Amino acid sequence: MAIRLKVFRFDPEKDEKPYYKDYELDAEPTDRLLDCLNRVRWEQDPTLAFRMSCGHGVCGSDGMRIDGICGLPCQKLVKSLGPQVLVEPLPVFRVIKDLVVDLEPFFERYRSIKPYLVAASSPPDDERRQSQEEIHRLEDAVRCILCACCTSSCPVSQKLETADYVGPAALVRAFRYLFDSRDEDMGERIAILDRKEGAWGCQTLWKCTEVCPKEIPVTKLIGQVKRKIYVVKKGAK
Ligand code: SF4
Ligand code: FES
Numbered sequence: 001m002a003i004r005l006k007v008f009r010f011d012p013e014k015d016e017k018p019y020y021k022d023y024e025l026d027a028e029p030t031d032r033l034l035d036c037l038n039r040v041r042w043e044q045d046p047t048l049a050f051r052m053s054c055g056h057g058v059c060g061s062d063g064m065r066i067d068g069i070c071g072l073p074c075q076k077l078v079k080s081l082g083p084q085v086l087v088e089p090l091p092v093f094r095v096i097k098d099l100v101v102d103l104e105p106f107f108e109r110y111r112s113i114k115p116y117l118v119a120a121s122s123p124p125d126d127e128r129r130q131s132q133e134e135i136h137r138l139e140d141a142v143r144c145i146l147c148a149c150c151t152s153s154c155p156v157s158q159k160l161e162t163a164d165y166v167g168p169a170a171l172v173r174a175f176r177y178l179f180d181s182r183d184e185d186m187g188e189r190i191a192i193l194d195r196k197e198g199a200w201g202c203q204t205l206w207k208c209t210e211v212c213p214k215e216i217p218v219t220k221l222i223g224q225v226k227r228k229i230y231v232v233k234k235g236a237k
Contacts, residue, residue: 001027001028003036003084004023004083005022005025005084005087006084007021007022007023007040007087008087008089011047011049011098012095012097018095023044023045025040025043029077029078029079030077030079031077032055032075033078033081033085033087034055034062034072034076036078037050037052037073049096049098049100050062050064050098050100054074055074057072057145059145060072060145060146060147061147062147063152064089065086065087065089066081067081067086070090070149070152070153072147075213090152091158092152092158093106093148106146106148107146109167109170110146110166110170110173113193113198114189115173115176117177117183118183118184118188119182119183128182130181131181134180138180140216140217141173143214144169144172144214146169147213149211150167150209150211150212150218151169153207153208153210154168155203155207156205162201165197166197166198168208168219168222171199171222171225172218172221174192174198174199175221178193178225190228190233193229199222199225199226199229202219202222202226205219206219208222
């Protein structure tokens with residue numbers, strides 16, 4: 001079947017402003033949009049820039065906006081799209097070239113929530129064990145591949161005046177450590193998250209949950225983070 005990709009193009013080093021370029025190709029209904037982009041780059045226009053690695057929804061590197069909705073082209077089959085597809089970079093972030101954006105601000109916010117286990121106590125002789133229930137509690141959050149689709153789609157992250165908000169992806173990772181039975185840094189984590197730039201920046205608008213390609217209940221997890229802050233602070237009074 002014939003498909004036309006209308007692709008955002010911008011090279012700040014030589015273009016005065018962004019523009020859109022059309023590429024037409026024949027594709028199988030079961031081809032992925034990422035296959036089409038690769039064929040454009042290999043067969044028609046080697047200057048087209050986009051990120052990809054695994055091709056299978058694992059690495060999170062190919063986040064982009066597809067027909068106005070943030071997602072992964074490696075998870076979009078041609079048969080699920082129309083004959084013309086609008087392909088743009090993730091919003092919120094500065095465009096480096098074409099579909100490649102500068103994700104450093106995203107990872108800076110991610111690092112701000114201390115995305116690692118903190119355990120100061122001496123470990124037991126064997127290992128720090130968890131029950132099945134304790135592991136189950138984290139299963140949604142550990143599926144996150146840091147594709148940035150949620151943060152790009154979040155209306156709070158999109159506003160300049162609330163651009164310091166850590167964003168949904170960082171809060172999903174915060175959930176992962178806040179609710180990990182092995183972590184011993186609850187007080188510090190609560191202090192980091194108990195701010196308007198932290199968990200309270202979330203206005204429960206659900207856009208993150210709508211776009212997450214790993215079907216993580218992002219808004220629900222952020223709600224549990226807020227509740228945890230409330231309960232811990234109330235207990236401390
Ligand atoms: Fe991507 Fe979902 Fe993780 Fe957000 S929560 S970074 S949309 S995988
Ligand atoms: Fe790795 Fe899409 S290329 S997630």
